[in-house]
Amino acid sequence: MTNIYETTIIVKPDLANDQMKNLTSSIDQFFTENSISIGYREDWGIKNLKFSIKKYSKGSFKFIRFISNTDFPKKLDGFLKFNNDCLRFLITKSTNELEETTPQINKDN
Amino acid sequence: MKKNLNISQDELLKIDYKYTHLLKKFTNENGKIIPQRVTNMPRSTHSRITKSIKQARFLSLI
Numbered sequence: 001m002t003n004i005y006e007t008t009i010i011v012k013p014d015l016a017n018d019q020m021k022n023l024t025s026s027i028d029q030f031f032t033e034n035s036i037s038i039g040y041r042e043d044w045g046i047k048n049l050k051f052s053i054k055k056y057s058k059g060s061f062k063f064i065r066f067i068s069n070t071d072f073p074k075k076l077d078g079f080l081k082f083n084n085d086c087l088r089f090l091i092t093k094s095t096n097e098l099e100e101t102t103p104q105i106n107k108d109n
Numbered sequence: 110m111k112k113n114l115n116i117s118q119d120e121l122l123k124i125d126y127k128y129t130h131l132l133k134k135f136t137n138e139n140g141k142i143i144p145q146r147v148t149n150m151p152r153s154t155h156s157r158i159t160k161s162i163k164q165a166r167f168l169s170l171i
Contacts (some may be wrong), residue, residue: 010169047170090168
């Protein structure tokens, strides 16, 4: 059974360009290893956090929407949990369409 | 006292943790969730809103 899922990832804001590229490529590689294609991707940019997470007051937000079977979100949870560059993440079942834009992309701060 | 929130039915149907500008209408100035008896929402809608607010709090969006 397949569903549309979406994940929002908060990444450390002080990463260098190389480190950021490595992180995105490792996430892409994890998706391709499990033969799942990323349906829609957004970069919300660096936002002020309303409370500090691991002593960071800002965070870089990444948003990914994908179609997968029910097992894959658990695997992705295990993958992101042990990633040191990832401050926090949330994986939810999506009620939106696959390529629908989110209201956060136009928001400043 | 019942509260008038000025939210359309379409917006209520698609509300989730990403719609922070809508979720802020359901919280007071201290960030607490406004009770259902004040907002006068159906039970299913209110439970969806509270879940979304808690998810947005987890991601430090509101």
